[in-house]
Amino acid sequence: MQYEELEPISHAEATDTFRRDDDTYATCRSLLRLALHDEDWAWTLSQIVRFIRHPHPEVRAVAVSSIGYLVRIHRGIDVSAALPMLYALQADPYVATRVRDTLEDIRQFARAA
Numbered sequence: 043m044q045y046e047e048l049e050p051i052s053h054a055e056a057t058d059t060f061r062r063d064d065d066t067y068a069t070c071r072s073l074l075r076l077a078l079h080d081e082d083w084a085w086t087l088s089q090i091v092r093f094i095r096h097p098h099p100e101v102r103a104v105a106v107s108s109i110g111y112l113v114r115i116h117r118g119i120d121v122s123a124a125l126p127m128l129y130a131l132q133a134d135p136y137v138a139t140r141v142r143d144t145l146e147d148i149r150q151f152a153r154a155a
Contacts, residue, residue, distance in 0.1 A: 050079035056089065069093070070104040077108035083116040087124065094127045099136040106137050110144035113151045121152050 051072055059065075059072040073090055080086045090112065093105035109124055125148070131141045 048075045048078055051075040053080075053082075053085065060089065060092070066098050066101055069096075069101055073101075073104050073108045074111070077111040078115070083112055083119045087112060087119065087121065091124050091127065094124065094131065099134075102131070102134070103137045103140050106131065106140045106144050110140075110147040113144075113147045117151050119152055121148055 048071065056072045056076055059068050063069060073093060076086045076089060087109070090105050090108045093101050094109075096102050096105065106128065109121065109128070113119060113121060128141050128145060128148075131137050134141075
C-alpha cells in the first residue's frame with residue numbers, strides 16, 4: 043500500500059462521482075476527501091450517510107470511517123441520524139470494528155451521542 047495525499051474536493055465533483063457510483067475506488071476517495079476537508083459538515087454527513095448501507099463492503103467501511111473523521115475534525119456535530127444505521131451495522135462482520143471505533147469517536151467528540 044502506498045500513501046496517497048487526499049486533496050479537497052468540490053461539492054459538484056463529489057456529487058458527480060456519487061451519482062455515477064460505478065467506481066468503488068473513486069467513491070471511497072471522494073467520501074474521504076469530503077470528510078477530511080469539507081467545511082460544511084452537515085452537507086458532508088448527509089452525503090456519507092447515503093453510503094452506510096452500500097452493497098459493496100469497502101464503500102460501507104469507508105463511509106463508517108468517514109463519519110468518525112468528520113466527528114473528530116468538527117467535534118460538536120449532530121450525528122443522531124447516523125446512529126441507528128451505525129448500531130445496525132455492528133452485526134456486519136466486514137465493518138463491525140470500524141463501527142465500534144466510530145461509535146467511540148462519537149462518544150468522545152460529538153454532542154449528540
